[in-house]
Amino acid sequence: MKKIKLFSRYDLLVLIAISALAIILLVPNLFASKSLTATITVDGEVIERVDLSSATGFREIKLESDPAVKVRIENGRICVVEAECEDKLCVNCGWLESDGAMAVCLPAKVVVSVDGSKASDEAPDVITY
Amino acid sequence: MKKAKKKVVSIVAVVLCAAVVIGLVSYDYIKSSNEVNKTYIAMGTVISSSISGKDAEKATAEIEEAINGLETACLSWRAEESDVWRINLNAGKDVSVSRETAAWIGRALDISADSDGAFDITVGKLTQLWNIGSGKEKLPDKETIKVLLEDVGYKKVMVSNTSVKIDSFQAIDLGAIGKGIACDVIRDILKEYDVKDAVISVGGSVLIFGNKASVGIANPDNSSQYMATVEVDNQSISTSGDYERFFEAEGKKYHHILDPESGYPAVTDLRSVTVICDSGLDCDALSTACFILGYRESLELLEKYEAQAVFVFDNHTVSVTDGLKNDFKLTSNDYTVE
Numbered sequence: 001m002k003k004i005k006l007f008s009r010y011d012l013l014v015l016i017a018i019s020a021l022a023i024i025l026l027v028p029n030l031f032a033s034k035s036l037t038a039t040i041t042v043d044g045e046v047i048e049r050v051d052l053s054s055a056t057g058f059r060e061i062k063l064e065s066d067p068a069v070k071v072r073i074e075n076g077r078i079c080v081v082e083a084e085c086e087d088k089l090c091v092n093c094g095w096l097e098s099d100g101a102m103a104v105c106l107p108a109k110v111v112v113s114v115d116g117s118k119a120s121d122e123a124p125d126v127i128t129y
Numbered sequence: 130m131k132k133a134k135k136k137v138v139s140i141v142a143v144v145l146c147a148a149v150v151i152g153l154v155s156y157d158y159i160k161s162s163n164e165v166n167k168t169y170i171a172m173g174t175v176i177s178s179s180i181s182g183k184d185a186e187k188a189t190a191e192i193e194e195a196i197n198g199l200e201t202a203c204l205s206w207r208a209e210e211s212d213v214w215r216i217n218l219n220a221g222k223d224v225s226v227s228r229e230t231a232a233w234i235g236r237a238l239d240i241s242a243d244s245d246g247a248f249d250i251t252v253g254k255l256t257q258l259w260n261i262g263s264g265k266e267k268l269p270d271k272e273t274i275k276v277l278l279e280d281v282g283y284k285k286v287m288v289s290n291t292s293v294k295i296d297s298f299q300a301i302d303l304g305a306i307g308k309g310i311a312c313d314v315i316r317d318i319l320k321e322y323d324v325k326d327a328v329i330s331v332g333g334s335v336l337i338f339g340n341k342a343s344v345g346i347a348n349p350d351n352s353s354q355y356m357a358t359v360e361v362d363n364q365s366i367s368t369s370g371d372y373e374r375f376f377e378a379e380g381k382k383y384h385h386i387l388d389p390e391s392g393y394p395a396v397t398d399l400r401s402v403t404v405i406c407d408s409g410l411d412c413d414a415l416s417t418a419c420f421i422l423g424y425r426e427s428l429e430l431l432e433k434y435e436a437q438a439v440f441v442f443d444n445h446t447v448s449v450t451d452g453l454k455n456d457f458k459l460t461s462n463d464y465t466v467e
Contacts, residue, residue: 011140039168041168043169043170044169044170086264102177104170106170106173106175109170111168111169113177115166122343122358123345124344124345124355124358125179125328125343126179126328126330126335126342126344126345127330127344127345127347127355128334128335128344128346128347128368129333129347129368129370129373
């Protein structure tokens with residue numbers, strides 16, 4: 001029985017080249033979308049972006065806000081650990097470790113937010129409250 | 130002949146593969162490169178915006194500027210020289226305001242009339258008396274509430290295209306519709322730019338611009354979580370609930386949604402009402418009105434404004450208006466749909 005050859009050797013080379021190119025271009029983005037990034041802003045100005053996925057160990061950042069706010073990063077998560085405001089709502093938010101999580105200190109105009117991949121495909125884009 | 134045919138098939142296959150791969154890569158690249166996300170504080174609340182499209186950067190910057198201007202020039206009762214501040218300061222006199230402010234107040238009065246006063250912007254002095262959410266709340270005495278109630282009444286407010294006049298002892302407060310107004314202003318800005326889609330939250334009042342998006346409805350028992358999702362297509366969505374701002378005194382919980390008839394937080398079997406319609410202002414005003422009116426009395430009002438709603442009751446049941454049934458999905462096992 002004669003074998004049916006759909007692709008010639010050159011066609012296969014072209015296909016492999018295209019696939020390799022696709023992998024090179026897509027793979028970094030696929031990995032990027034799985035990462036979690038925390039953004040710390042004071043009065044709209046970005047103070048620091050932290051890649052939580054690769055953050056190991058323990059670090060604290062004292063923000064120059066009024067009232068003063070201190071942020072802690074520890075093993076892939078972030079929280080507001082101290083705030084000299086009255087209600088401490090931001091501190092009570094606890095650890096932020098998933099996409100969309102946020103701690104806000106309105107008097108200090110501090111926002112700590114986490115962006116990255118959605119927790120699941122069913123997770124909403126935004127929440128009304 | 131056979132060989133030539135085979136060659137054509139293999140060329141088509143290669144071209145198709147290439148097209149799919151290039152399409153995927155381009156889509157991924159375009160999607161990621163033109164999206165601008167920003168979270169900041171303005172109007173005393175958190176604004177989160179996610180805008181994609183060629184002009185995402187420019188639109189984001191203009192929106193931030195406009196929101197700050199909106200608060201200081203028009204809406205805030207605290208900001209000196211704002212339209213609302215001047216209306217309250219000159220109570221009893223005609224006060225010139227921007228056309229926009231006059232139109233927003235006019236629309237608010239329409240909803241006041243249609244809700245039979247359940248929504249009323251003239252509760253300003255009562256809101257200041259209760260001051261719920263300030264962290265310094267205390268239970269006001271009955272007599273003071275009674276005296277201030279005498280001046281509440283949307284019918285005493287006169288609006289023309291460029292001026293507003295309130296009664297001598299009245300004060301207006303646009304706090305209940307400020308976030309929705311901001312959503313409307315943002316939508317007008319987005320229309321001016323080459324923007325594909327946007328999801329904007331102004332302190333929980335949300336604008337969905339362009340593509341459909343999934344919006345979570347806050348769980349009244351734990352507002353950092355959601356208890357249901359609803360698909361929203363190019364509209365606004367707002368929620369009024371008893372969990373947003375409240376304080377406790379003498380063993381009782383007092384939430385921030387004041388009933389203009391009693392002067393006290395509305396007594397209802399609802400925990401929250403979420404409203405979806407074209408205008409952010411309407412969504413905000415209707416969600417407040419529906420929370421005060423209760424489920425049955427709200428339906429006619431919602432119909433008049435072509436709005437849909439989700440009612441969450443204190444017995445953990447949920448009611449959804451007919452137009453929303455296909456787009457609504459309960460995600461928490463703690464609730465059941467009626």
